[in-house]
Amino acid sequence: xxxxxxxxxxxxxxxxxxxxxxxxxxxxxxxxxxxxxxxxxxxxxxxxxxxxxxxxxxxxxxxxxxxxxxxxxxxxxxxxxxxxxxxxxxxxxxxxxxxxxxxxxxxxxxxxxxxxxxxxxxxxxxxxxxxxxxxxxxxxxxxxxxxxxxxxxxxxxxxxxxxxxxxxxxxxxxxxxxxxxxxxxxxxxxxxxxxxxxxxxxxxxxxxxxxxxxxxxxxxxxxxxxxxxxxxxxxxxxxxxxxxxxxxxxxxxxxxxxxxxxxxxxxxxxxxxxxxxxxxxxxxxxxxxxxxxxxxxxxxxxxxxxxxxxxxxxxxxxxxxxxxxxxxxxxxxxxxxxxxxxxxxxxxxxxxxxxxxxxxxxxxxxxxxxxxxxxxxxxxxxxxxxxxxxxxxxxxx
Ligand SMILES: Nc1ccn([C@@H]2O[C@H](COP(=O)(O)OP(=O)(O)OP(=O)(O)O)[C@@H](O)[C@H]2O)c(=O)n1
Ligand SMILES: O=P(O)(O)OC[C@@H](O)[C@@H](O)[C@@H](O)CO
Numbered sequence: 001x002x003x004x005x006x007x008x009x010x011x012x013x014x015x016x017x018x019x020x021x022x023x024x025x026x027x028x029x030x031x032x033x034x035x036x037x038x039x040x041x042x043x044x045x046x047x048x049x050x051x052x053x054x055x056x057x058x059x060x061x062x063x064x065x066x067x068x069x070x071x072x073x074x075x076x077x078x079x080x081x082x083x084x085x086x087x088x089x090x091x092x093x094x095x096x097x098x099x100x101x102x103x104x105x106x107x108x109x110x111x112x113x114x115x116x117x118x119x120x121x122x123x124x125x126x127x128x129x130x131x132x133x134x135x136x137x138x139x140x141x142x143x144x145x146x147x148x149x150x151x152x153x154x155x156x157x158x159x160x161x162x163x164x165x166x167x168x169x170x171x172x173x174x175x176x177x178x179x180x181x182x183x184x185x186x187x188x189x190x191x192x193x194x195x196x197x198x199x200x201x202x203x204x205x206x207x208x209x210x211x212x213x214x215x216x217x218x219x220x221x222x223x224x225x226x227x228x229x230x231x232x233x234x235x236x237x238x239x240x241x242x243x244x245x246x247x248x249x250x251x252x253x254x255x256x257x258x259x260x261x262x263x264x265x266x267x268x269x270x271x272x273x274x275x276x277x278x279x280x281x282x283x284x285x286x287x288x289x290x291x292x293x294x295x296x297x298x299x300x301x302x303x304x305x306x307x308x309x310x311x312x313x314x315x316x317x318x319x320x321x322x323x324x325x326x327x328x329x330x331x332x333x334x335x336x337x338x339x340x341x342x343x344x345x346x347x348x349x350x351x352x353x354x355x356x357x358x359x360x361x362x363x364x365x366x367x368x369x370x371x372x373x374x375x376x377x378x379x380x381x382x383x384x385x386x387x388x389x390x391x392x393x394x395x396x397x
Contacts, residue, residue: 043167044088044145045080046129049073049101049153050118055211062210063153064100067220068314068386069351072210073101074108075156075223078312081111083160088142090132091153092118092125108311114142123189126150147171150186156219157206169199227313228383230260231283232276236296244322244361244368245289251376252285266299273300277307283383284317292321292333294343301347301354310351316383317347317354320375322361323396337394344392355382356394371397 053062063073073091080089089112093101098115105113116132118125133142147170149163175191175198191198210219233249253261262281264273284304286297297319309315321337337356344354359375362368375397382390 040085041146041167041171042143043086043147043149044090044133044142045086045149045151046126046133047073047076047080047089047091047151047153048118048122048125048129050092050094050097050125051122051154053154056213056216058213061097062216064097064104065210065216067156067216067223070108070312071104072156072216072219073153074104074110074312075219076151076153076158077105077110077113078108079156079158080151080163083163086112086149086163087145088112088114088133090114090116090129090142092116092129094118114140126186152209154210155207156210157204157208157222159204159206162201162203162207165201169201172199175199223313224384224386227282228259230262230279230281231256231285231379231383232262232264232273232281233285233287234264234266234273234296234300235287235289236266236291237289243289244359244372245287245320248287248320248359248372248375251372252379255373255376256380266296266303270303273303274307277303277309280309282309282313282315284315285320285379286317287320289322293336294319294339297354298343301343301352304352305347305350313351314386314388315352316386317352318357318379318382319354320357320359320379323358324361340394341392348388348391353382353386353388353391355390355392358394358396360397 049063051061051063053060053065056062056065058065063076064071066072067075077089077091080086091101091113093115095117098117101115104110114132116128119128130148132140133145133148147167149166151158187198187200190196206222208215210216231252233252235245235249237243237245249261249263262276264270264276266273284300286300288296297317301317304310304315304317319340321333337358340354340356347354357375357378360371362371378395378397382395
C-alpha cells in the first residue's frame with residue numbers, strides 16, 4: 001500500500017461544517033427567511049458494499065475496481081462526504097475486504113466513515129449498517145439519526161439535490177399507488193415490513209449503478225469530462241501582450257469555448273494560483289516564453305505537490321516551449337528539455353501527469369497560426385484523455 005499523503009487535499013466542508021450547514025441553509029435550499037425554519041433532521045447514510053460483482057466478470061469486486069487508478073467506492077464516498085449535513089457514513093464490507101477498505105479510507109483521506117461487516121445479501125448488509133446506527137454502543141462514535149439514506153456503493157454520481165429531496169420526502173410524505181407500482185425493492189420492503197409511510201422520489205439520469213464492465217468505462221469518461229472543464233495557463237511573462245504565448249492562450253480560449261480557461265502567475269506571492277488550486281483546477285499549461293528550461297514548471301509542480309491536489313484525481317501539467325526558426329541549432333536546448341523524462345517520472349508517483357509541447361514558430365504568419373492551433377489541439381487532447389502512457393513525452397506542433 002502506498003503511504004497516505006501528509007496533509008489533506010483541498011476539499012470543501014468538514015464535519016463541523018456539517019453541523020453548521022444542517023442547522024442553516026442546506027436543508028432549506030431556497031434560503032427563504034420568511035418561512036419558519038424547521039429543525040433539520042439528523043441524517044446518516046448506509047452504503048452496502050459487500051457484493052462480489054459477478055456480472056462485472058472480473059475477480060475484483062466492482063466497488064474496488066479502479067477508475068483513473070482510484071477505486072470506484074472512493075468516488076461514491078467523496079460524493080456523500082461533500083454533503084456536509086450527512087453526519088455519519090456507514091459502509092458494509094466483507095471481512096476479507098475490510099483491510100482494503102481501511103487502506104482506501106486512509107489513502108484518500110475520507111472522513112466520517114464507519115465500517116461494519118457485510119451480510120450474505122444486500123439487504124443483510126444494509127441491516128448491519130442500520131444496526132450500527134441504531135445501537136447505542138458505548139465505544140461507538142455514531143449517534144442515532146432520524147433519517148438514514150441507503151445508497152449503493154457502486155453509484156458514484158449522486159448529487160446533493162437528490163439526497164436532499166429524499167431526506168425531505170422521508171420526513172414529509174405518505175405513500176401512493178404509484179410508489180407501490182413502480183417502487184424499487186428497498187421501498188417495497190420498507191412498506192411491507194416497516195409499517196411506515198414512503199414516497200418515491202425521481203432521481204437524476206446520473207444515478208445509475210455500475211453493474212457491467214462497460215459501466216466502468218462510462219464512469220471513467222464522465223469523470224474525465226468533469227475534471228477537464230477548467231484549465232489554468234501559467235505564463236512566465238506578463239509583459240509583451242503580442243507575444244506568441246498570449247496568442248496560444250487566445251486560441252485555447254476560442255477553441256475550448258465551453259471550458260473555463262484562466263491565467264495564473266508564478267510570481268510571488270502566487271495568490272491567484274493558490275486560489276485556482278483551491279478551486280480544484282486539475283489542468284495546467286505552463287507557457288515558457290522567456291526560457292528553455294524547467295524552472296517555471298518546477299515551481300508549479302512544487303506548488304501542486306504541496307497542495308495535495310492530486311490525491312483524488314490525476315493532475316495534467318503541460319510545459320510549452322516555442323521553437324523559434326531563428327534559434328537553430330537546437331542541440332543545447334533539446335538536451336535541456338530531455339530532462340522532462342526524469343521530472344515526469346518523479347511527479348507521476350504523486351499522480352501528476354507531465355508532458356512537454358514544442359510549438360514550431362515559423363516566420364510565415366499563416367504557418368505560425370497553424371502551429372498554434374495544432375498546439376491547442378494537442379493540449380486539449382492531453383487534458384481530455386489523461387493518458388499516463390504519454391507522460392514525459394515531448395510532443396511537437
Ligand atoms: N451481499 C451483498 C450484496 C451486494 N451488496 C451491495 O449492494 C450494491 C448493489 O448490488 P449489486 O449491483 O447487485 O452488486 P453485486 O451483488 O456486487 O453485483 P452482482 O449482482 O453482479 O454480483 C453493491 O454496492 C453491492 O456491493 C452488499 O452490500 N452485500
Ligand atoms: O440487481 P439489480 O442490478 O437489478 O438491482 C439492484 C437494485 O435493485 C438495488 O441496487 C437497489 O438500488 C434497489 O433498491
